Amino acid sequence: MKSHAQAVVIGGGVVGCSVLYHLTKLGWKDCVLLERSELTSGSTWHAAGGMHTVNGDPNVAQLQQYTIKLYEEIQEISGQDIGLHLTGGVMLAGTEDRFDWLKSLHAKGRYLGMETEIISPKEAAEVMPLLDPKHFVGAVYDPIEGHLDPSGTTWAYAKAAQKQGGEIHQQTHVEALHQQEDGTWHIHTSQGDIHAEHVVNAGGLWAREVGKMVGLELPVLAMEHMYLLTEEMAEVTRHNQQSGKQIPHAMDFDGELYLRQEQQGMLMGTYEKACVPWQPDETPWDFSMELLPPDLERITPSLEVGFQHFPAFENAGIKKIINGPFTFAPDGNPLVGPVRELPGYWCACAVMAGFSQGGGVGLALANWMIEGDPGFDVWGMDVSRYGEWITKSYTNVKVRENYSRRFSIRFPNEELPAGRPLRTTPVYDLMLAQGAQMGESFGLEQPLWFAPKGIREEFSWRRSSDFNPVSEEVKAVRDRVGMMETSGFAKYVIQGEDAELWLDQVLACRIPKHGRMCLAPMLNEKGKLVGDFTLTRMDDEDFLLIGSGVAEEYHLRWFSEYLDPELDVHVIPQSSTMLGLAVAGPKSRELMQKVSPYDFSNDYFRFMEMKQVSVGLVECLVGRVSYTGDLGYEIWMEAENQRSVFQTLMQEGESLGIGLFGLRALNSLRLEKNFGSWAREFRPIYGPMEAGLNPFVAYDKEADFIGKEIARKEKEEGGNLRLRTFVVDAKDADVIGDEPIWHEGEVKGWVTSGGFAHGSGVSMAMGYVPREIADQTSGWEIEILNERCSCKLQPKPLFDPEAKIMRG
Numbered sequence: 001m002k003s004h005a006q007a008v009v010i011g012g013g014v015v016g017c018s019v020l021y022h023l024t025k026l027g028w029k030d031c032v033l034l035e036r037s038e039l040t041s042g043s044t045w046h047a048a049g050g051m052h053t054v055n056g057d058p059n060v061a062q063l064q065q066y067t068i069k070l071y072e073e074i075q076e077i078s079g080q081d082i083g084l085h086l087t088g089g090v091m092l093a094g095t096e097d098r099f100d101w102l103k104s105l106h107a108k109g110r111y112l113g114m115e116t117e118i119i120s121p122k123e124a125a126e127v128m129p130l131l132d133p134k135h136f137v138g139a140v141y142d143p144i145e146g147h148l149d150p151s152g153t154t155w156a157y158a159k160a161a162q163k164q165g166g167e168i169h170q171q172t173h174v175e176a177l178h179q180q181e182d183g184t185w186h187i188h189t190s191q192g193d194i195h196a197e198h199v200v201n202a203g204g205l206w207a208r209e210v211g212k213m214v215g216l217e218l219p220v221l222a223m224e225h226m227y228l229l230t231e232e233m234a235e236v237t238r239h240n241q242q243s244g245k246q247i248p249h250a251m252d253f254d255g256e257l258y259l260r261q262e263q264q265g266m267l268m269g270t271y272e273k274a275c276v277p278w279q280p281d282e283t284p285w286d287f288s289m290e291l292l293p294p295d296l297e298r299i300t301p302s303l304e305v306g307f308q309h310f311p312a313f314e315n316a317g318i319k320k321i322i323n324g325p326f327t328f329a330p331d332g333n334p335l336v337g338p339v340r341e342l343p344g345y346w347c348a349c350a351v352m353a354g355f356s357q358g359g360g361v362g363l364a365l366a367n368w369m370i371e372g373d374p375g376f377d378v379w380g381m382d383v384s385r386y387g388e389w390i391t392k393s394y395t396n397v398k399v400r401e402n403y404s405r406r407f408s409i410r411f412p413n414e415e416l417p418a419g420r421p422l423r424t425t426p427v428y429d430l431m432l433a434q435g436a437q438m439g440e441s442f443g444l445e446q447p448l449w450f451a452p453k454g455i456r457e458e459f460s461w462r463r464s465s466d467f468n469p470v471s472e473e474v475k476a477v478r479d480r481v482g483m484m485e486t487s488g489f490a491k492y493v494i495q496g497e498d499a500e501l502w503l504d505q506v507l508a509c510r511i512p513k514h515g516r517m518c519l520a521p522m523l524n525e526k527g528k529l530v531g532d533f534t535l536t537r538m539d540d541e542d543f544l545l546i547g548s549g550v551a552e553e554y555h556l557r558w559f560s561e562y563l564d565p566e567l568d569v570h571v572i573p574q575s576s577t578m579l580g581l582a583v584a585g586p587k588s589r590e591l592m593q594k595v596s597p598y599d600f601s602n603d604y605f606r607f608m609e610m611k612q613v614s615v616g617l618v619e620c621l622v623g624r625v626s627y628t629g630d631l632g633y634e635i636w637m638e639a640e641n642q643r644s645v646f647q648t649l650m651q652e653g654e655s656l657g658i659g660l661f662g663l664r665a666l667n668s669l670r671l672e673k674n675f676g677s678w679a680r681e682f683r684p685i686y687g688p689m690e691a692g693l694n695p696f697v698a699y700d701k702e703a704d705f706i707g708k709e710i711a712r713k714e715k716e717e718g719g720n721l722r723l724r725t726f727v728v729d730a731k732d733a734d735v736i737g738d739e740p741i742w743h744e745g746e747v748k749g750w751v752t753s754g755g756f757a758h759g760s761g762v763s764m765a766m767g768y769v770p771r772e773i774a775d776q777t778s779g780w781e782i783e784i785l786n787e788r789c790s791c792k793l794q795p796k797p798l799f800d801p802e803a804k805i806m807r808g
């Protein structure tokens with residue numbers, strides 16, 4: 001083994017080999033893969049080898065599509081047969097709700113260029129002759145599904161990588177990792193040491209242990225998983241002979257089963273409800289190419305359903321039951337990317353569908369390592385979506401929940417119960433007492449809406465039981481005064497002699513004057529949006545930055561990457577120490593005046609100003625800004641004082657008709673202001689011109705902020721896309737996100753978010769469309785649950801279009 005490499009990949013499963021393949025393909029020839037035992041000896045060798053493009057996140061679905069399309073390439077380069085069978089497949093719905101879900105996947109797939117087709121149960125039975133159509137209400141056919149040989153595929157990546165210059169060492173156990181002062185890594189192995197600029201954790205079943213080598217608690221856990229193989233089946237042979245084709249893949253969501261042909265028999269797998277984690281504390285290092293004892297009883301309920309839905313199985317002999325472990329993150333998506341304060345340490349872990357996702361994960365990670373950017377929208381699988389609040393027990397309950405719900409529908413208004421409550425604020429129980437229906441984001445409980453007595457959340461794709469209560473919450477804001485909790489925002493104090501200098505380079509906005517706030521887009525080197533904040537200058541060397549809560553770890557990683565040790569600047573996260581409440585609506589000024597001796601008149605407290613004032617008994621930071629687009633104030637206080645401020649505002653607000661509102665009402669309010677939000681409208685694939693944030697970019701400021709030149713170019717040339725707001729002629733279902741936008745009969749764009757704007761009484765959607773047609777006033781439609789609804793471009797906000805109320 002050589003003593004130095006540019007990158008060392010730890011782990012020779014399908015994921016590690018894909019990473020090595022992509023690194024060497026994209027130009028890093030000096031890369032080494034180290035495998036403890038033999039290639040595939042983790043979860044890879046016993047996989048069922050199935051592959052499909054379906055994923056709830058369209059960006060992950062796109063990477064799955066890439067993976068499947070890559071197979072011919074690696075087969076050709078390596079000369080290794082991968083046993084590829086592109087049989088196509090059917091995804092089956094046993095209920096109307098499931099069919100709605102499949103239709104929504106089909107619709108999302110349209111703008112990604114996927115060629116799925118909605119078919120009837122009868123048509124499904126013509127495609128997949130083993131199923132009994134009476135158990136289904138509909139299906140989606142996907143031509144890009146099939147199966148392959150897991151070992152052959154892993155070796156194909158490996159051999160192709162070797163041809164491109166990569167080195168592979170088997171029987172080489174990485175025992176410890178040490179980062180040097182210069183940021184490079186010493187990798188201690190059973191075969192001697194190697195030194196590298198970059199290390200990749202592709203440890204699969206041992207990813208958690210390879211994380212611990214650098215002090216990381218990665219949210220990853222292995223679960224036992226079983227599938228059965230049948231003896232030869234006459235029905236299979238007959239179909240093969242008559243059609244000249246294999247039996248296509250099938251995913252029976254309501255039966256919680258997947259099936260495919262294996263030789264002249266069938267393979268049937270299931271994600272059983274009574275699932276079992278494997279080695280929840282530590283994966284033994286001597287585990288290799290082993291199977292776990294099968295537990296037929298555990299999967300019997302699913303198999304019984306399977307035998308009804310696919311009657312040919314009743315007469316088939318079971319040849320073998322495979323039980324093997326593989327890993328999951330709490331939400332079932334991979335954990336990919338760099339880790340805060342560990343430069344050169346990269347994750348490619350928790351890939352639960354290595355044969356659908358491995359190629360895309362390898363490509364994204366290699367791009368990230370080489371170019372500094374994954375090149376795709378990888379938000380859904382970025383390791384930074386979990387923060388320091390992660391614990392092993394949280395991972396355990398969430399992974400079990402995810403596994404047992406693998407084939408369950410998650411409705412857009414459904415919050416999953418496991419691992420909650422984890423993080424709560426002091427007003428949590430007060431909110432619950434008022435009927436708060438909580439949602440969890442970044443581990444924190446936050447009110448989504450307030451249910452009047454006797455009303456419960458009904459999960460649905462369509463408008464549900466929250467519709468009228470949310471409408472009342474909106475009314476409280478627009479007519480009187482509403483209060484919500486804002487603790488879920490991420491808050492950072494930036495201090496130091498060089499704080500201003502640093503912020504001027506990191507943020508694209510102009511740095512505000514004392515006591516003033518401004519909107520602050522943050523760009524990457526490619527001029528794309530990696531953050532949208534509000535920045536306040538508290539003092540010469542003291543700033544407050546407020547941004548999206550779910551992006552806290554993502555942003556902290558970004559800040560730490562750009563922190564120059566030569567500069568005197570400190571980024572201090574305030575997530576649990578500084579909490580927030582906000583009041584908004586025409587009577588919000590009166591309320592603030594009642595609870596504070598400060599003068600809140602417009603002359604003294606202007607829009608986008610922040611001041612330290614007392615609210616009841618407590619000294620707070622109060623900013624005159626509101627995401628509702630109304631007259632309003634954001635109030636920040638120390639955690640221990642939040643309860644007191646809440647009670648003061650509720651008591652004093654009573655005579656003004658104060659009403660609590662949650663995140664769903666906030667969404668409704670911001671829609672009629674055409675305000676975008678992070679992770680929906682603002683993501684690292686859009687430029688500021690495209691996203692309409694260009695008025696907040698100081699293109700001509702002196703500082704050479706990150707992405708400046710490309711952002712200027714985007715401004716000159718206009719960019720490719722435009723964010724647009726639409727009023728949708730929707731019936732009983734509003735957009736959720738990711739629906740296709742049609743123009744003149746063709747799919748031209750995609751929805752980023754939307755919902756019902758109760759204040760204006762209309763259904764609204766925001767989304768991206770090509771710049772050339774972005775100002776067309778007619779011809780627009782948005783597809784909701786397989787129905788094309790006409791819609792109208794809404795260039796100006798429906799509420800307070802001239803922003804007089806907000807500023808008044």
Ligand SMILES: Cc1cc2nc3c(=O)[nH]c(=O)nc-3n(C[C@H](O)[C@H](O)[C@H](O)COP(=O)(O)OP(=O)(O)OC[C@H]3O[C@@H](n4cnc5c(N)ncnc54)[C@H](O)[C@@H]3O)c2cc1C
Nearest residue numbers: 011013015036042043044048049050174204205353354355
């Ligand atoms: C029963 C079953 C059926 C499945 N069916 C499918 C399917 O149909 N389709 C699908 O897409 N996926 C399927 N999977 C999941 C699939 O197997 C995984 O997604 C995939 O194997 C993950 O690959 P990996 O490279 O991340 O991990 P692994 O295969 O676990 O590879 C990790 C490798 O890293 C090595 N390693 C770890 N630590 C070190 C160290 N310190 N030093 C050196 N080497 C180290 C290990 O020896 C191992 O070889 C199935 C899994 C099971 C168990």
